[in-house]
Amino acid sequence: MKSIGDNCGVFGIVKETACVQDIYRGLDFLQHRGQQFCGIATYDGKRIYLITHYGQVGNTFNPHELDTFKGNIGIGHVSLKERQPMMWQGAVGEIAVAFSGNIINNEALLKEMKDRGEAFYHGLDIEIISKLIMQEKNVVSGISMLAESIKGSYSLVVLTQDGIYASRDVYGFRPLILGEGSGTFIVSSESRAFQSLGLNRIRDVGPGEIVFITHKGFETKKQLKSPRRAHCAFEWAYTASMDSKIDGLYVQEARNNLGKSLAERDIEEGGLHADLVSPVPMSGIGHALGYHMVSGLPYQEVFLYNRYADRSYTQLTQEDRDRMAKKKLSVLEYAVKDKKIVLCDDSIVRGTQIKNKVRDLKNAGANEVHVRIACPPLMYPCDLGISTRTYGELLAREYIPEGNITTLDELKDLEIWVSEKIGADSVRYNSLEAFVEALKIPKEDLCIKCWDGNLPIAL
Numbered sequence: 088m089k090s091i092g093d094n095c096g097v098f099g100i101v102k103e104t105a106c107v108q109d110i111y112r113g114l115d116f117l118q119h120r121g122q123q124f125c126g127i128a129t130y131d132g133k134r135i136y137l138i139t140h141y142g143q144v145g146n147t148f149n150p151h152e153l154d155t156f157k158g159n160i161g162i163g164h165v166s167l168k169e170r171q172p173m174m175w176q177g178a179v180g181e182i183a184v185a186f187s188g189n190i191i192n193n194e195a196l197l198k199e200m201k202d203r204g205e206a207f208y209h210g211l212d213i214e215i216i217s218k219l220i221m222q223e224k225n226v227v228s229g230i231s232m233l234a235e236s237i238k239g240s241y242s243l244v245v246l247t248q249d250g251i252y253a254s255r256d257v258y259g260f261r262p263l264i265l266g267e268g269s270g271t272f273i274v275s276s277e278s279r280a281f282q283s284l285g286l287n288r289i290r291d292v293g294p295g296e297i298v299f300i301t302h303k304g305f306e307t308k309k310q311l312k313s314p315r316r317a318h319c320a321f322e323w324a325y326t327a328s329m330d331s332k333i334d335g336l337y338v339q340e341a342r343n344n345l346g347k348s349l350a351e352r353d354i355e356e357g358g359l360h361a362d363l364v365s366p367v368p369m370s371g372i373g374h375a376l377g378y379h380m381v382s383g384l385p386y387q388e389v390f391l392y393n394r395y396a397d398r399s400y401t402q403l404t405q406e407d408r409d410r411m412a413k414k415k416l417s418v419l420e421y422a423v424k425d426k427k428i429v430l431c432d433d434s435i436v437r438g439t440q441i442k443n444k445v446r447d448l449k450n451a452g453a454n455e456v457h458v459r460i461a462c463p464p465l466m467y468p469c470d471l472g473i474s475t476r477t478y479g480e481l482l483a484r485e486y487i488p489e490g491n492i493t494t495l496d497e498l499k500d501l502e503i504w505v506s507e508k509i510g511a512d513s514v515r516y517n518s519l520e521a522f523v524e525a526l527k528i529p530k531e532d533l534c535i536k537c538w539d540g541n542l543p544i545a546l
């Protein structure tokens with residue numbers, strides 16, 4: 088795992104029969120969005136059942152425990168930073184709340200609320216969000232108040248005694264998608280779970296939309312004013328799974344386009360004489376396929392992914408995570424020996440992992456390794472809960488401390504420096520212009536703060 092950290096994923100379902108197995112499976116399909124904590128809450132007409140765990144869904148919930156959940160409606164959560172859902176009693180009744188995102192003004196809100204006499208367990212974002220919702224007499228007014236109070240990103244599910252409320256912040260930073268089939272209605276951070284549950288993707292929840300989900304289906308309860316869209320561009324390049332579709336764009340299509348763009352640049356610059364193109368699994372796969380489509384180079388795996396390493400328990404330290412990353416991938420020597428390889432990945436943060444991959448390939452006999460990176464050089468941390476990286480972790484900042492790449496020549500200078508740092512024969516990134524063009528979403532509808540430093544929210 089890179090030090091880019093996916094933050095969390097939410098899931099909710101309303102069906103005619105017991106729903107806990109569907110939530111369990113749905114969360115398993117969102118596990119890539121957060122591996123530290125997981126939780127499920129269901130409602131059976133009398134009470135809410137809630138269990139959260141430290142660790143991954145498949146490792147922590149056992150069949151006996153799942154049997155204790157009752158009810159046909161429920162929500163679930165996977166996370167890197169806090170246990171959710173959380174359950175509350177208030178004027179709105181008994182509710183359970185889970186969200187994906189980050190509150191930038193959490194300290195100010197916490198102080199303001201404490202000054203008003205509110206008490207908190209730990210002062211977590213989920214507590215702030217829940218309490219803001221419960222200040223009002225109904226959940227729709229509560230979510231409206233929440234949208235006015237917080238600066239940040241959220242995709243939210245609220246389990247109530249009447250149904251599930253699903254809402255997305257007014258910029259639509261984080262994805263939230265609706266699906267249905269055979270009397271079952273579902274909401275999820277990603278659409279990939281729908282297929283496995285035999286459901287169809289219906290549409291994305293719009294920025295600022297509050298949707299109520301019951302046995303009758305989806306009902307938009309309120310549309311909050313959205314100043315602009317700002318979908319996280321990183322979702323398509325790295326965070327989301329390749330079998331998902333977000334805000335109308337298939338993740339695979341986006342990754343193929345980014346890889347194609349890298350190949351087009353190589354062709355424009357005279358062509359790259361290599362034997363094969365390969366991904367760093369898993370996030371480099373779509374990019375490498377796109378590169379292959381345009382360059383005509385054979386697509387060949389050079390790393391074998393150990394699918395059983397995936398089920399290991401959450402790794403606590405970066406050292407443990409690096410060790411786990413090594414355990415997950417082994418080099419296919421037969422494919423590598425005496426070859427000139429184009430190696431595609433989504434992004435470079437510190438550069439440690441791509442450096443290790445280049446070293447592993449060269450140790451296995453590769454003649455040349457040319458690294459191609461789908462994202463432009465990462466220059467800024469994320470304030471919106473999608474990534475945990477800091478300025479000090481960003482390799483490109485060492486070379487360009489002021490953080491601005493304004494010309495292709497500056498990008499080329501950086502690429503030469505990075506290739507020396509990681510021991511590659513060459514490095515190419517997509518420029519920011521090429522990156523946005525490949526996504527085929529208007530620049531003004533995206534958050535690209537990772538690269539240009541402009542946070543779409545007024546603070």
Ligand code: SF4
Binds near residue numbers: 260319469470
């Ligand atoms: S700062 Fe980067 S990771 Fe964060 S929302 Fe914007 S594009 Fe996504």
